[in-house]
Amino acid sequence: MNRGSGGEVPVDLPRNYLRPCLLLLLAEGTSHGYELLEQISALGLDRVDPGGLYRCLRAMDQEGLVRSAWEPSTSGPARRIYELTDEGRGWLHVSAGSLAQVARSLAKYRRRYQRVAEQSVPVR
Amino acid sequence: MNRGSGGEVPVDLPRNYLRPCLLLLLAEGTSHGYELLEQISALGLDRVDPGGLYRCLRAMDQEGLVRSAWEPSTSGPARRIYELTDEGRGWLHVSAGSLAQVARSLAKYRRRYQRVAEQSVPVR
């Protein structure tokens, strides 16, 4: 629902989807922001805003979901590497359950949508 | 999310989920705000804010996705009944496709989550 032309409808992922995605990637192994930025597109997020990603990581750091440390690099700027904490792992489980609930809701929507779609767009 | 206590993780439905839900309900038949408010919980939305719902309906009215008319009532206050337009029906189809894409993304997340969950929470 972008202004004006009734054209493209963006994919409208769940709110806060970035957080569980980052937690999941960090559950697979420690990493740093730039790398996560590249990996995250594999989860359906597309054109992730780097600023938002770094902000999200720092927020989770302050909340204790992740731990961070600077890692100097010989070739290029230093990286801040992130590691999942136990609390973050707990949060990951909870939000995975929450996302499963969202998926159930979407399935319910789909079933109901298909009923009305059959009538307005009959099989050919 | 809620600052401080890593407590409740709300279900975080897709952004703008209200719109496609209302369009779907209206595709099943004309209705008015109050009734939609009661029906919408069946789609997974829970504790929907009435104000937001009415605002959403009026916005869709202005955008031409729905048509509205006042219907006087013998028992109780008048209702504004909403009817889906052709444009709204088109929007419904598009957003249903978009939601399907979200569902695919969530499925991808789930598969990947289960891989890491198997390791940290082994089967018992």
Add this chain to the structure above:
DNA sequence: CGTCGTAGGTGCACGATACACATAGCCCAC
């Protein structure tokens, strides 16, 4: 030198959401 790729970050504005509150009509009980 400039510029490209890596890496991390801020500022700001907009839109969706959440929460509180307002209004008005009808009906029933007291």
Add this chain to the structure above:
DNA sequence: GTGGGCTATGTGTATCGTGCACCTACGACG
């Protein structure tokens, strides 16, 4: 007939997530 409850539709406002633009810094390469 007054007060409260249900139906029905809204407004006002704060908050928060998101998107876009922009900035800094380091190393390497030509």
